Amino acid sequence: MPFTNFIHSGTYNEYRHHEIRNRRIIMVDGSLVSNDNSHRQGFSARVYHKGYWGFASSTRNPSPQDLSNKALANAHALEIFGENKNLLPTGGYQGEHGFSGKPNLSSLEVIELMVSIDAMVRKKYSEISTVSLVTTDEFHDKFVQNSAGSRVYNNISRASLGILMTIKDADDKPVVLGESIFGKGGVGDLDLSMAIVEEKLDDLYQHLLAKREAVPAKGGLQSVVLAPNLAGMLAHEAMGHPCEADLVLGGAVTGDLRGKKIASDLITMVDFAHTYEGQELLMPVYADDEGTQGIDVTLIQDGVLTDFMHNRETAMTFKDIPTGNARAFKPDDEPLIRMRNTAILPGNSELEEMISGVEDGYYLMKTQNGQADTTTEFMFGVNLGYEIKNGKLGRAIKDTTLSGSALKMLQSVDAVSNDMYWINSGYCGKKQPMVVSMGGPAIRAKAQLGGE
Numbered sequence: 001m002p003f004t005n006f007i008h009s010g011t012y013n014e015y016r017h018h019e020i021r022n023r024r025i026i027m028v029d030g031s032l033v034s035n036d037n038s039h040r041q042g043f044s045a046r047v048y049h050k051g052y053w054g055f056a057s058s059t060r061n062p063s064p065q066d067l068s069n070k071a072l073a074n075a076h077a078l079e080i081f082g083e084n085k086n087l088l089p090t091g092g093y094q095g096e097h098g099f100s101g102k103p104n105l106s107s108l109e110v111i112e113l114m115v116s117i118d119a120m121v122r123k124k125y126s127e128i129s130t131v132s133l134v135t136t137d138e139f140h141d142k143f144v145q146n147s148a149g150s151r152v153y154n155n156i157s158r159a160s161l162g163i164l165m166t167i168k169d170a171d172d173k174p175v176v177l178g179e180s181i182f183g184k185g186g187v188g189d190l191d192l193s194m195a196i197v198e199e200k201l202d203d204l205y206q207h208l209l210a211k212r213e214a215v216p217a218k219g220g221l222q223s224v225v226l227a228p229n230l231a232g233m234l235a236h237e238a239m240g241h242p243c244e245a246d247l248v249l250g251g252a253v254t255g256d257l258r259g260k261k262i263a264s265d266l267i268t269m270v271d272f273a274h275t276y277e278g279q280e281l282l283m284p285v286y287a288d289d290e291g292t293q294g295i296d297v298t299l300i301q302d303g304v305l306t307d308f309m310h311n312r313e314t315a316m317t318f319k320d321i322p323t324g325n326a327r328a329f330k331p332d333d334e335p336l337i338r339m340r341n342t343a344i345l346p347g348n349s350e351l352e353e354m355i356s357g358v359e360d361g362y363y364l365m366k367t368q369n370g371q372a373d374t375t376t377e378f379m380f381g382v383n384l385g386y387e388i389k390n391g392k393l394g395r396a397i398k399d400t401t402l403s404g405s406a407l408k409m410l411q412s413v414d415a416v417s418n419d420m421y422w423i424n425s426g427y428c429g430k431k432q433p434m435v436v437s438m439g440g441p442a443i444r445a446k447a448q449l450g451g452e
Contacts, residue, residue: 042331051084150291347416
């Protein structure tokens with residue numbers, strides 16, 4: 001779908017054509033239980049006039065003028081609350097940013113691949129009681145135009161193969177762990193060679209065997225080393241959301257902390273728009289759904305809270321510049337301030353040194369979920385971790401939780417590893433789902449652990 005003949009409306013307006021294609025195939029113990037494909041598209045107009053937004057959307061291909069007039073009428077309806085003469089920042093951006101990947105696999109080819117993986121598990125790991133495989137790919141194409149002169153095409157696409165294996169412990173209770181292979185593009189862009197898959201399965205199986213003999217963690221304040229994917233989730237959930245300017249205006253604790261020391265000197269945290277160290281990231285946002293050019297936002301610099309993520313309206317309120325963080329998940333969603341590729345930056349330590357420096361603590365490796373609020377209080381479920389005794393990894397621990405204040409935890413960080421790990425599976429939730437990526441090195445800190 002090309003760009004349309006843009007119609008000006010109100011003091012500022014946007015027009016977006018948004019198309020989403022999804023595929024999801026699920027196999028459990030060799031049986032195909034789901035094979036879903038969906039395709040939806042829609043058109044939306046948003047108008048800012050006299051301080052108020054009006055929004056309208058349609059699943060059909062409407063006249064841009066008709067849809068913009070409906071949005072303007074919705075803005076007019078709010079004028080009874082008084083006029084606001086503030087004007088939005090008006091910078092525009094033009095560019096087309098697609099993804100050129102390999103030919104995608106057909107659903108039949110994906111199913112045949114999953115059958116082969118299931119057979120490998122059955123043949124090689126006799127103690128596995130259940131194996132579940134989930135293959136997905138997802139494509140977002142957006143054409144955004146606005147009255148500031150923006151004319152943007154942006155594609156975000158991602159794919160993943162999730163592997164969930166179950167083994168029984170001595171009490172015949174299930175012990176479950178998962179692993180995934182993910183990346184940009186479609187399933188055809190993933191490296192799903194049997195050698196790569198087998199390497200992942202071997203690693204997962206060894207952790208399952210260890211977890212089958214797991215012991216409870218000790219509850220309370222503990223020394224912990226967070227693996228990179230856990231540190232990435234901490235960056236996103238616990239500190240990223242409180243740095244979204246709409247949540248700051250809504251009362252997030254970060255509102256009074258800008259320019260103040262909130263974390264260890266070792267912590268620098270950035271929401272990247274599209275590129276890190278010369279490489280395009282997993283969720284490249286060159287321009288957002290307001291047509292604003294995406295720029296990197298340094299949220300924490302050497303422990304000091306520096307900037308917030310903005311759309312045009314909050315940038316006006318804070319007298320900052322828009323950062324290109326306004327994103328909508330579905331065609332009929334209005335853009336909200338959302339993260340893109342959020343990460344804690346690497347430090348100088350080796351992971352092995354960080355573990356060897358812990359006399360009594362835990363190495364936490366995997367999580368299945370996490371949540372936080374705008375006070376930075378967080379809780380993550382940890383489903384894979386190991387004891388650290390006298391600087392060495394010990395027994396696996398049972399499922400536990402990591403919780404506390406992200407601010408206090410980040411203040412306690414005394415080592416950050418020199419590697420970097422990015423992940424783009426799952427969805428961020430904030431009124432709408434959103435595809436994001438998060439990254440980080442390993443960090444060593446003090447945090448509350450659930451347990452005995």
